[in-house]
Amino acid sequence: MGTTQSLANWVVSAQSSDIPEKAYEQAKKSILDYLGTTIQGSTTPLGRIMVDYSREQGGNSQARIIATDIVTTSANAAFANGAMGHAEDFDDLGGVGGHPAVALTPTVLALGEELNLSGKEMLSAWAVGYEVGTRLSANLHPDRDWHPTAIFGTMASAVAASKLLGLDEWKTRMALGIAGSEAAGLRRNFGTMTKPFHPGNAGRSGVVAAKLASRGYTSDPDIIEGRQGYADNFGGPKCNLPAVSQFLGDFYFLASQGTRIKPWPCCGGNHQTLTGLLDLIHKYEINPDDINTVEHIGPGVPGLGALIRSEVGEGLEGKFCLEYNIGAAIIDKKVDLNTFTDARSDEGDIQEFMKKVTRSQNPDVSLRHTHIEDGDPSARIRIKMKNGQDHDVELGVAHHLTGSEVTDKFKITAGHIFGDSEINQVIDIVGSLETLDSARTLMDIVTL
Numbered sequence: 001m002g003t004t005q006s007l008a009n010w011v012v013s014a015q016s017s018d019i020p021e022k023a024y025e026q027a028k029k030s031i032l033d034y035l036g037t038t039i040q041g042s043t044t045p046l047g048r049i050m051v052d053y054s055r056e057q058g059g060n061s062q063a064r065i066i067a068t069d070i071v072t073t074s075a076n077a078a079f080a081n082g083a084m085g086h087a088e089d090f091d092d093l094g095g096v097g098g099h100p101a102v103a104l105t106p107t108v109l110a111l112g113e114e115l116n117l118s119g120k121e122m123l124s125a126w127a128v129g130y131e132v133g134t135r136l137s138a139n140l141h142p143d144r145d146w147h148p149t150a151i152f153g154t155m156a157s158a159v160a161a162s163k164l165l166g167l168d169e170w171k172t173r174m175a176l177g178i179a180g181s182e183a184a185g186l187r188r189n190f191g192t193m194t195k196p197f198h199p200g201n202a203g204r205s206g207v208v209a210a211k212l213a214s215r216g217y218t219s220d221p222d223i224i225e226g227r228q229g230y231a232d233n234f235g236g237p238k239c240n241l242p243a244v245s246q247f248l249g250d251f252y253f254l255a256s257q258g259t260r261i262k263p264w265p266c267c268g269g270n271h272q273t274l275t276g277l278l279d280l281i282h283k284y285e286i287n288p289d290d291i292n293t294v295e296h297i298g299p300g301v302p303g304l305g306a307l308i309r310s311e312v313g314e315g316l317e318g319k320f321c322l323e324y325n326i327g328a329a330i331i332d333k334k335v336d337l338n339t340f341t342d343a344r345s346d347e348g349d350i351q352e353f354m355k356k357v358t359r360s361q362n363p364d365v366s367l368r369h370t371h372i373e374d375g376d377p378s379a380r381i382r383i384k385m386k387n388g389q390d391h392d393v394e395l396g397v398a399h400h401l402t403g404s405e406v407t408d409k410f411k412i413t414a415g416h417i418f419g420d421s422e423i424n425q426v427i428d429i430v431g432s433l434e435t436l437d438s439a440r441t442l443m444d445i446v447t448l
Helices: 003-013 021-041 045-057 074-085 100-114 119-140 148-165 169-182 194-214 230-234 268-284 322-332 342-346 349-356 404-414 420-431 439-446
Strands: 291-298 357-361 379-385 390-395
Touching: 003 119, 003 148, 003 169, 021 074, 021 100, 021 119, 021 404, 021 420, 045 074, 074 100, 074 194, 100 119, 100 148, 100 194, 100 439, 119 148, 119 230, 119 439, 148 169, 148 194, 169 194, 268 322, 268 379, 268 390, 291 322, 291 349, 322 349, 322 357, 342 349, 349 357, 404 420, 420 439
Parallel strands: 291 357
Antiparallel strands: 291 379, 379 390
């Protein structure tokens, strides 16, 4: 079998009982976090635009948009819910190119509600979609500035949708072929409303691809491995196609690596730095006025990757500017939703402090051979004080929320719209999602 057929064959044959319990626990954690970030995202300028647009579009009454009274088509619902879930870049991190929940959950909720499916069916589709999307993202290694969540999330969404619609192997291959042509997303749009558009479009595209395939719509059956196909266009020099389907069904990325819940509402590329920096400034009570320079030394070439912004004209751009995050952490001694408002960025003190911050590539990494140059994640922060004292800290693993911290975050994000009763109901339902009879029960609570 080729890669596309191998994946489709596994998607069709995978049973809910085959998926490790640990994978389900990881999925539920991310689904709860996603619901909170979507509820909160509905209150943002992006959310208000998305609500207005969705209401104008109308559509058959198949699925609902979270935190609204809008009922529309499942494709439209997946689009709006996906975009709003990523509005603040506060959703989870992990496989599927970076942000799994915001690519997969809108799809399984929309089709789950339309088809009146159970929580177990939705969880299984989520896990299967995660596995395919993550295997692609872990092995294609794009060498151009695609947004990974967009290109891999589209395929993951199509897999989840195909599973929920009960497509056979051939039609699942057709859905993947359609999704391969739908996949898109440019990093240039990081720091604008169009970054959240990417996962919204991934969810919508997955639903569209699977629904068209279910009706006999055709595509190339070998879209992933075929010449001029998905891997040819999105894969880099390190692309390893055989590994995509290796140990398929025996090894689960979702169970072994899991997902990570963000403590700060900004690009995950900032989180390793924020973890070490916030610890440092609280330990030594560092005053920003006493700092001469701050140097960030990392494995990557400065200005490449997700943190593309060197200037911040509005709060949203600050989420993708390392210098802005460093300045905010040092000045405010914290980073939260208020950090990235236009009002906060307009105050100018953070942007003035940014002039003290430089970033450079670790010289050890720059001397490595190309095939291993991205294998060293080490980074450091060096703060030179005006009194001659230096702070030199090696940055370790980024902090992520676990246990009760995840539910505490959900209470805060969902609290933008819902009260304690609804919030506690959602926590209980998602915590035992595998026992839920109908997706509509959950949607009844998270809509108006």
